[in-house]
Amino acid sequence: MTDRLYYTDPYDREFDAVIVRCEGRRVALDRTGFYPTSGGQPFDTGTLGNLRVIDVVDEDDGTITHVMDDAGAELARPGAPHAPPLQVGQPVHGIIDWPRRFDHMQQHTGQHLLSAAFDRLLGVPTVSFHLGAEASTIDLARELPPRDIAAAESEANRIVWENRPVTIRFADAEEAARLTLRKRPRPARDASPRDDERERAGVGPREHKEGKPPRTGTLRLIDVEGFDLSACGGTHVARTGAVGIIAVGSWERFKGGQRIEFRCGGRALDRVRSLRDTASAAMRLLSVTAGELPEAIERLQADAKEQRRAVSALQTELASYRAAELAASADVSDRGRLVLRVVDADATGLKALASAIVAAAGYAAVLVSASTPALVVVARSADVTVQANQVLAALTARFGGRGGGKPELAQGGGLNAPAPAILEAARAAILG
Numbered sequence: 001m002t003d004r005l006y007y008t009d010p011y012d013r014e015f016d017a018v019i020v021r022c023e024g025r026r027v028a029l030d031r032t033g034f035y036p037t038s039g040g041q042p043f044d045t046g047t048l049g050n051l052r053v054i055d056v057v058d059e060d061d062g063t064i065t066h067v068m069d070d071a072g073a074e075l076a077r078p079g080a081p082h083a084p085p086l087q088v089g090q091p092v093h094g095i096i097d098w099p100r101r102f103d104h105m106q107q108h109t110g111q112h113l114l115s116a117a118f119d120r121l122l123g124v125p126t127v128s129f130h131l132g133a134e135a136s137t138i139d140l141a142r143e144l145p146p147r148d149i150a151a152a153e154s155e156a157n158r159i160v161w162e163n164r165p166v167t168i169r170f171a172d173a174e175e176a177a178r179l180t181l182r183k184r185p186r187p188a189r190d191a192s193p194r195d196d197e198r199e200r201a202g203v204g205p206r207e208h209k210e211g212k213p214p215r216t217g218t219l220r221l222i223d224v225e226g227f228d229l230s231a232c233g234g235t236h237v238a239r240t241g242a243v244g245i246i247a248v249g250s251w252e253r254f255k256g257g258q259r260i261e262f263r264c265g266g267r268a269l270d271r272v273r274s275l276r277d278t279a280s281a282a283m284r285l286l287s288v289t290a291g292e293l294p295e296a297i298e299r300l301q302a303d304a305k306e307q308r309r310a311v312s313a314l315q316t317e318l319a320s321y322r323a324a325e326l327a328a329s330a331d332v333s334d335r336g337r338l339v340l341r342v343v344d345a346d347a348t349g350l351k352a353l354a355s356a357i358v359a360a361a362g363y364a365a366v367l368v369s370a371s372t373p374a375l376v377v378v379a380r381s382a383d384v385t386v387q388a389n390q391v392l393a394a395l396t397a398r399f400g401g402r403g404g405g406k407p408e409l410a411q412g413g414g415l416n417a418p419a420p421a422i423l424e425a426a427r428a429a430i431l432g
Helices: 070-076 098-122 146-161 173-178 193-200 265-286 293-328 347-357 388-399 419-431
Strands: 014-023 026-029 046-048 051-058 064-068 091-096 126-131 136-140 166-171 219-224 228-231 246-254 257-264 331-333 336-343 363-369 374-380 402-405 409-415
Touching: 098 126, 098 136, 098 146, 098 219, 098 228, 098 246, 098 257, 098 265, 146 246, 173 219, 246 265, 257 265, 265 293, 293 336, 293 347, 336 347, 336 419, 347 363, 347 374, 347 409, 363 419, 374 388, 374 419, 388 402, 388 409, 388 419
Parallel strands: 336 363
Antiparallel strands: 014 026, 014 091, 026 064, 046 051, 046 091, 051 064, 126 136, 136 257, 166 219, 219 228, 246 257, 331 336, 363 374, 374 409, 402 409
């Protein structure tokens, strides 16, 4: 079983250890400062010797496996021309990627504070937690209105700004039973802190599932002075002030409750910068102040809606003129007056033209786009017996593509053939 140094000192950035297992890219040590993916928190990265650690895995036998990058795997391959840089029994020096570790510490501690605020103020527990690459989420047991979310956010930040101590404690089952824990982990196989961490994490690395039944064995507790006491195996800051700020970004309904997205510390600052730059660019383009921006956007939306209506009216008027021109050149047959033409238009334009042509009595129209694969619209007047959907089905059966419709109007796309060939096949299908 690997001695987990991060359990007692998450601020330890470097450590020395001895390799106990080395299998290709996978290396296990007698002790490690690298945190493995668990409890909703992602793994640490860094280096072992001169090799880069790209994944850290918590194994069932209690060891932690460090996965090296591909360059390290090639050097450690049996029969390689050079001696492997890492071998069983060899001392090795590990260095944690500190910016990544500290970011995770800020987010995880912030989650404790935010979850505790929802619990203490509103009696709403957190049922799961996920620390993502850009933002983190907690899932609440029930949905809350925006004012309650804001209240919990303010309460959590009050604790951040009071800079309270965050300490690590260990307690056996008897002592834990006397404590008021915000969350209790699920039953585990033994008393190790590792299994406490794994059992609370549920079935996978993506999110931390908070359980309720008490258990026996030793628990690792994270104590935010006077505010929160929780069983947790993750890494946290030493004082709440190091979290910086907790900013809720959004919320949504989720599995009968509510999912809250938030960012802490450096991530919150990055988000503010991004929003600042976006808002500044929008204000510059619209020549308005920040307070005037929503109204300016509303005006733009209204103007765009009005322009779309005007364009639609003009397109309809133009379609009527083009339809009259096409109808005038129709071929006379015993199935009606046939309009079979190639038209440079999209599906909407083809449909509008065909509908305008067959608005008059006695017409059947097949319009094919100039683009390839081709778009096709088949339409007929109410007094014509041509079945538009059957004509289209014959065309797609021969030239591929797909589509459908009704006897009076059908449309399709993806036909792989020149437009003249499609029109000739349409003529044959109509005239039988």
